[in-house]
Amino acid sequence: MTGRSKIAPMITISAASGLVLLAAVVFFLSWDLAGAGGVGGLALAAGVFGWRPSGPAEPRQADNADGAAPGPTPSDLFEIIHALDIAAIVLDAERKIAVFNRHAADLFPSIAAGAPVGLATRNPDLMVSIDRSITEGRSETAEFTERMLQGRRFIVTSTPLSGPRLLLQFRDTSEQERLAQLRADFIANASHELRTPLASIKGFIETLLGPARNDEAARTRFLGIMATQAQRMNRILDDLLSLSRIEMRAHLRPEGPVDMNDLIAQVIRGLEPLAQQADIALTFTPLPAAGLVRGDRDELEQVMQNLIHNAIKYGRPSGTVTVTIRERVRGGGKRGALEVAVTDDGPGIAPEHLPRLTERFYRVDTARSREQGGTGLGLAIVKHILNRHRGELDITSEIGRGSRFAVVLETMAT
Numbered sequence: 001m002t003g004r005s006k007i008a009p010m011i012t013i014s015a016a017s018g019l020v021l022l023a024a025v026v027f028f029l030s031w032d033l034a035g036a037g038g039v040g041g042l043a044l045a046a047g048v049f050g051w052r053p054s055g056p057a058e059p060r061q062a063d064n065a066d067g068a069a070p071g072p073t074p075s076d077l078f079e080i081i082h083a084l085d086i087a088a089i090v091l092d093a094e095r096k097i098a099v100f101n102r103h104a105a106d107l108f109p110s111i112a113a114g115a116p117v118g119l120a121t122r123n124p125d126l127m128v129s130i131d132r133s134i135t136e137g138r139s140e141t142a143e144f145t146e147r148m149l150q151g152r153r154f155i156v157t158s159t160p161l162s163g164p165r166l167l168l169q170f171r172d173t174s175e176q177e178r179l180a181q182l183r184a185d186f187i188a189n190a191s192h193e194l195r196t197p198l199a200s201i202k203g204f205i206e207t208l209l210g211p212a213r214n215d216e217a218a219r220t221r222f223l224g225i226m227a228t229q230a231q232r233m234n235r236i237l238d239d240l241l242s243l244s245r246i247e248m249r250a251h252l253r254p255e256g257p258v259d260m261n262d263l264i265a266q267v268i269r270g271l272e273p274l275a276q277q278a279d280i281a282l283t284f285t286p287l288p289a290a291g292l293v294r295g296d297r298d299e300l301e302q303v304m305q306n307l308i309h310n311a312i313k314y315g316r317p318s319g320t321v322t323v324t325i326r327e328r329v330r331g332g333g334k335r336g337a338l339e340v341a342v343t344d345d346g347p348g349i350a351p352e353h354l355p356r357l358t359e360r361f362y363r364v365d366t367a368r369s370r371e372q373g374g375t376g377l378g379l380a381i382v383k384h385i386l387n388r389h390r391g392e393l394d395i396t397s398e399i400g401r402g403s404r405f406a407v408v409l410e411t412m413a414t
Contacts, residue, residue: 077099081167082101086103087101087108088100088168088169088170093165095134095166096116097114123142125142126156129141129156130158130168133158133159134166143156152174155170185360186361189360193236197229197230200225243377243380246381246384250388253389254299256297257293257294258292259290259291263301263304264304264340265286267301267305268308275321278315282312293389294409295389299388302382302385303381306379307382310379311343311403319344323341325338325340337410341406342404344402345402347400348398348400349399350399351397361376362376386409391407392408394406
């Protein structure tokens with residue numbers, strides 16, 4: 001049978017100083033009764049007479065006359081509020097702002113100590129939550145959209161404190177909701193992209209098993225279409241897997257040197273047959289010396305292949321695609337960089353489409369993109385690769401005058 005026992009403090013006292021210590025303790029205890037503070041007296045006695053506790057300390061007793069545990073001082077409260085990593089505001093008994101931290105100041109520029117809470121936000125849902133928390137003496141949670149802050153979404157917890165005071169904690173959920181919406185859109189788009197070729201293949205199979213069972217010409221034509229749709233699904237799955245692999249390594253910055261002169265020349269050699277088929281002149285102007293950047297060669301090759309391939313597919317028939325490299329600076333001129341630009345003389349892209357080109361499955365011309373074999377994921381892959389490389393993608397375009405996609409990467413010392 002086991003149990004739990006309390007061990008009382010044991011005091012080790014030398015025989016020679018026992019009587020003197022006893023007299024000192026009686027003296028300081030008497031002093032405490034007189035209001036001078038017994039704890040300080042005992043500490044002084046310990047220093048003078050050389051005794052120490054040899055067991056666990058007794059729990060600290062309440063200093064209040066009513067036996068309640070002492071609450072935090074204004075200084076303690078100030079430090080606690082400023083240590084929080086979210087926006088926090090403390091209201092006093094008159095519902096005026098007593099304390100706020102830097103996150104709250106960043107969130108509400110007009111906030112000020114001593115001002116009513118309505119100066120920071122007048123959201124009615126929050127005001128109702130504050131009233132209920134004060135009236136009922138318990139924590140309340142409100143969720144609302146702050147229109148004055150570009151529609152940002154918040155969850156605010158109101159917690160009563162002694163005083164009486166009220167602690168408001170603002171948790172910004174805007175980014176979480178945006179990511180959740182992006183995830184939902186991605187799943188819906190991916191399902192749609194795969195459902196279309198699947199429905200096509202299923203319809204042709206049913207036709208071949210039924211009315212066209214003995215139709216040789218129909219069978220040949222339908223099998224060709226089915227093969228095209230299967231290839232399209234395969235490209236979508238390949239791009240999705242590629243995007244997933246890139247995102248899994250997003251926090252690992254590549255360090256290996258890559259010669260962009262050599263890499264681009266290799267990509268162009270691989271795309272020359274496609275350019276010739278489209279009657280497009282493909283030109284490349286390299287740097288006079290090796291253009292070394294920090295990066296993963298396979299991923300940067302995927303970036304350049306995607307951009308040059310897009311320029312060939314969507315550029316002007318019998319037009320020109322130009323690839324150039326030039327040196328430039330980043331970070332206020334403190335770091336060297338290379339800019340690789342892919343320029344075409346095609347129809348151009350309308351300004352309203354430019355901010356969304358790197359979204360997954362976003363297409364300027366859906367029918368033409370699918371006809372050209374596009375998956376709508378190419379520029380999203382480019383964006384994620386460049387994010388991993390701490391690079392930049394600059395897109396400029398003008399209707400009727402073509403488009404320019406420029407990649408900026410940090411160089412390595414040769």
